[in-house]
Amino acid sequence: MTSITVDPELCVLCGLCTGVCPPNALELAPERLEVRDHCTGCGWCVPYCPVGALSGGRPRRDRGRG
Ligand code: SF4
Numbered sequence: 122m123t124s125i126t127v128d129p130e131l132c133v134l135c136g137l138c139t140g141v142c143p144p145n146a147l148e149l150a151p152e153r154l155e156v157r158d159h160c161t162g163c164g165w166c167v168p169y170c171p172v173g174a175l176s177g178g179r180p181r182r183d184r185g186r187g
């Protein structure tokens with residue numbers, strides 16, 4: 122399954138992305154951000170990260186098609 126990647130060097134654990142994921146697949150753990158197995162790889166959360174720690178997922182232009 123397509124998933125997204127969190128760069129732990131960049132992530133400041135602000136938790137902002139956890140509130141925007143439609144299936145609630147992002148979870149803030151004490152020392153890291155976890156991407157749960159049910160992440161669909163939709164890419165929705167990627168642009169919300171203020172420090173660019175999220176990458177991957179489907180490109181925005183593909184959303185809503187097919
Ligand atoms: S890619 Fe989509 S499903 Fe996966 S964590 Fe981001 S918003 Fe959630």
Ligand code: SF4
Pocket residue numbers: 127131132133134135136137138139154169170171172173174175
């Ligand atoms: S929005 Fe970015 S910096 Fe904040 S918890 Fe998510 S991945 Fe980390």
